[in-house]
Amino acid sequence: MTGPRRPARLNRTLLAAIGVALLAVGGFTLATHFRVLHLVDPGAPVVPAVDPPPAWALYAAAGMAVLVGLLALRWLLAQAVRGPSSPTWREDTDLGHTELSANTAVAPLAEELRTYPGVHEARATLTGPRDAPELALIIVIEQDADPADVRHQLEDEGLPRLRQALELDTVPTDIEFRFATATTRSLR
Structure with missing residues (x-):
């Protein structure tokens, strides 16, 4: 209903910056995995000398990341709505x-x-x-x-x-x- 207050504006700005950074990291990861970028060997372990987690754990982590991303997107879209609409x-x-x-x-x-x-x-x-x-x-x-x-x-x-x-x-x-x-x- 009202105009944005300073803390709310700062909150949205920081969330948008974090979102852009996370998108960039995700894009870099995908580009490396599909061998578009050759900066890092996609077969190299992230942490050396540690066994990789089971496949189900990777799928669960990916599913949770997608769910959290969708919830964050929904929250961000809700911030654009300032108040009830007037018919x-x-x-x-x-x-x-x-x-x-x-x-x-x-x-x-x-x-x-x-x-x-x-x-x-x-x-x-x-x-x-x-x-x-x-x-x-x-x-x-x-x-x-x-x-x-x-x-x-x-x-x-x-x-x-x-x-x-x-x-x-x-x-x-x-x-x-x-x-x-x-x-x-x-x-x-």
Whole structure:
């Protein structure tokens, strides 16, 4: 949902560098084995004077390496997804066709949240289909602000207006409070 934080960016950079290094080592190993590169004798033992492991151990190690690689790739791909996607709601009636981006629907709520006392920044994301939407809020509040006060004002004013505007009885809401720091950046 939010922009990348410095430790997360460093984490991804280091993981990408390690991944590239491992790919290079794997490519070198394969090129040596298939005699594309002649820098090392492919028949020479890695550790001299040690018996090679049984064949099943090599297959098990290769299988585990592939599994770990696939899990790491899945994790890396999951890092690219920043947050839930916001759908476009479509409604066809006798009067015509209407489309509404769910993010457009919650933009006024995010703007209203920014006006609450103690709120530094706010972001709202509406996900799910029209008949079962879910609201995710990230609210950055000042250090001396009370999250309970902000939550009560949201429940008394903001959420009822949103439900009325969307013509919904309920909107399940997930609220994440963060405290503003001197280096807090905008959530936009």
